[in-house]
Amino acid sequence: MPNINFTTQGCSSNLRESEIMMGLLNNSGHNIVNDEKESDVNVVNICTVKGDTTALREIRRLKKLHSDKKLIVAGCITKSIIPKIKNIDKNISFINTHNFGRISTVVENSLNETVLELLDKKYEQKVNLPSVRKNPVVGIVPILNGCNYFCTFCSTKLVKGKLFSYPIDAIRQDVKEHLKSGCKEIWITSNDTGAYMVEEGGKQKLVELLEQILSIPIDFKLRLGMMNPGNTISILDELIEIYKHPKMFKFLHIPIQSGNNEILKLMNRKYTVDDFVQVADAFRREIPQITISTDIIVGFPSETDEQFNDSLNIIKKIKPDVLNLSRYAAREGTISAKMKQISTNTLKQRSRIMTNLFRQISYEKNRKWISWIGKILIDEKGKNDSWIGRNYCYKPVVVVNGDFKLGDEIDIKIFDATEFDLRGHKVG
Numbered sequence: 368m369p370n371i372n373f374t375t376q377g378c379s380s381n382l383r384e385s386e387i388m389m390g391l392l393n394n395s396g397h398n399i400v401n402d403e404k405e406s407d408v409n410v411v412n413i414c415t416v417k418g419d420t421t422a423l424r425e426i427r428r429l430k431k432l433h434s435d436k437k438l439i440v441a442g443c444i445t446k447s448i449i450p451k452i453k454n455i456d457k458n459i460s461f462i463n464t465h466n467f468g469r470i471s472t473v474v475e476n477s478l479n480e481t482v483l484e485l486l487d488k489k490y491e492q493k494v495n496l497p498s499v500r501k502n503p504v505v506g507i508v509p510i511l512n513g514c515n516y517f518c519t520f521c522s523t524k525l526v527k528g529k530l531f532s533y534p535i536d537a538i539r540q541d542v543k544e545h546l547k548s549g550c551k552e553i554w555i556t557s558n559d560t561g562a563y564m565v566e567e568g569g570k571q572k573l574v575e576l577l578e579q580i581l582s583i584p585i586d587f588k589l590r591l592g593m594m595n596p597g598n599t600i601s602i603l604d605e606l607i608e609i610y611k612h613p614k615m616f617k618f619l620h621i622p623i624q625s626g627n628n629e630i631l632k633l634m635n636r637k638y639t640v641d642d643f644v645q646v647a648d649a650f651r652r653e654i655p656q657i658t659i660s661t662d663i664i665v666g667f668p669s670e671t672d673e674q675f676n677d678s679l680n681i682i683k684k685i686k687p688d689v690l691n692l693s694r695y696a697a698r699e700g701t702i703s704a705k706m707k708q709i710s711t712n713t714l715k716q717r718s719r720i721m722t723n724l725f726r727q728i729s730y731e732k733n734r735k736w737i738s739w740i741g742k743i744l745i746d747e748k749g750k751n752d753s754w755i756g757r758n759y760c761y762k763p764v765v766v767v768n769g770d771f772k773l774g775d776e777i778d779i780k781i782f783d784a785t786e787f788d789l790r791g792h793k794v795g
Contacts, residue, residue, distance in 0.1 A: 369478060370398045372406035374429070375501075376421060377414025379556040379592065381442055381464075383493070383507035385412045388441065388470040390497030395471040399499055408474055409433060412442040415522055418696045419448045423455070430456055437477040441467060443526040444486060447699035458482055464512075464527065465489040468496070490531040494541040504552060504746055504774040506545025510538055510576065511557045515565050516595065519635045519702035520667065520695065523558055530566045539579050546585045551774045552746055552757075553580070554590045561598030571598065574605045581614050588744060590761060593620040597638035599646050607653045617654050618761035621646055622662035622691075626681030627674040630667050634703070640681060647685050658760045660689035665721055666714040667695045668706035675717050682724060688732055688762075690725040694718050726786045733784035736762065740794060745775045755788075763788040 371392055375385040388410065389399045400406055409429050413422035422440075429438055437460075440452055444463045452459055459482070462473045466485035473483050493509045500506070511532040514523050542553055555577075557563070564572035573594075580589060599606065599621065610617060623643045625631050631639065643661075650657050663678055682690065694714045697704035743756030743764045753767045756777070765788050766779060779791035 368396045369407035370400045370405055371408045372400050372403045373410045375412045379507050379554055380509055381412050384467050386498040386500050387496045388467050389499035394497050408437040410439045415443050415445050445522055488528050492533045494533050494537050506550035507554045508541050509556050510563055514558045515562045522698045525700055532564045535576050535579055542580050552588050556592040559595050560592045561594030571602050574609055577609050581612050588616055589614050590616045596642045596646050616761040617657040619650055620660040624664050626678035630674050656760050658688040661687045662691040664693050664695050665717040666709045668703055686728050730786040736781050736789050739781045742776055743779055745771050764791045766791050
């Protein structure tokens with residue numbers, strides 16, 4: 368049977384869909400390989416949320432190095448990127464995020480010189496499916512598809528479509544299967560976990576879902592994925608209480624995107640800066656060491672120097688542990704792409720200023736962990752004989768020269784810190 372290699376871009380949801388596609392192909396008798404040099408077919412699961420550039424670069428690279436091999440483009444495929452990909456190679460097949468369950472059909476047709484384009488929208492559960500996990504101790508579990516926001520800068524709604532939440536029982540069963548197969552960490556993921564079941568009458572059921580997952584009588588850690596502030600406010604108190612559960616990583620990903628309310632309104636974000644601050648402050652009061660991750664876009668169309676300074680000030684105020692910084696880039700088909708764009712030089716300058724500010728904050732915050740003693744869960748193999756584990760706040764801890772394996776839980780002491788991680792050694 369042919370060998371299939373996967374390259375995955377973007378978020379954890381994309382990674383999970385690649386794992387499922389690999390599982391489906393494996394069940395169909397295909398061989399999954401981790402080296403594109405050994406493959407007969409290369410599948411690129413692309414992300415276009417931040418634009419087309421990264422996806423197109425990878426597709427060109429694969430065609431240049433492996434022109435004799437079949438190439439399939441999967442994932443978040445926008446209408447605008449399709450002709451650009453066909454200009455690279457008209458024989459590339461397409462299978463979008465709504466049709467990935469038919470990957471075996473696309474692979475087999477591609478091998479038989481038949482080009483397929485499966486690009487229609489379907490709303491199906493993406494849980495309890497076969498998979499080949501990239502990380503044997505991390506189980507990624509999607510809880511919904513789509514989005515109930517329609518941000519003017521984002522293509523997610525265009526690609527993913529309307530909100531479609533999966534049943535609690537199905538999600539809980541998916542988690543159990545991951546745990547039974549050896550996972551130690553569960554990542555709950557979606558485009559906005561706070562929107563879980565909003566389409567079913569407007570009432571979120573995220574807390575109820577988490578209670579059901581945490582009740583599984585197996586030892587594991589749970590990481591909750593991104594939540595928009597507008598979908599978090601109404602369940603804030605209950606959510607904080609569930610975060611106090613010992614199985615929950617004390618990690619909160621809540622994007623603000625801009626520190627200025629006028630820009631947020633232009634983005635159609637449907638919350639205010641005060642809403643974001645309310646959520647962050649409430650969590651910090653109850654769980655002081657919680658890791659807060661946020662997202663910022665610099666250079667949104669019409670953003671003035673004063674409005675950019677508002678974003679700098681909110682970062683100074685909240686002092687997030689993780690900052691996902693993006694320079695604004697226009698996505699075809701979005702409303703903001705039609706607005707007056709800011710110059711590239713201004714984008715670069717603002718990005719540099721924001722990055723330097725955050726690096727100072729991150730370094731100062733990480734140094735506060737020095738001398739901390741506690742447990743970490745080894746979940747990643749690092750460089751040069753190092754291992755990477757996570758403590759209860761999901762802080763990355765690098766440990767060198769240990770005889771460890773993925774899934775080990777060890778006691779460590781932090782002796783140093785960088786702006787990116789903590790450094791520790793085993794104790795006891």
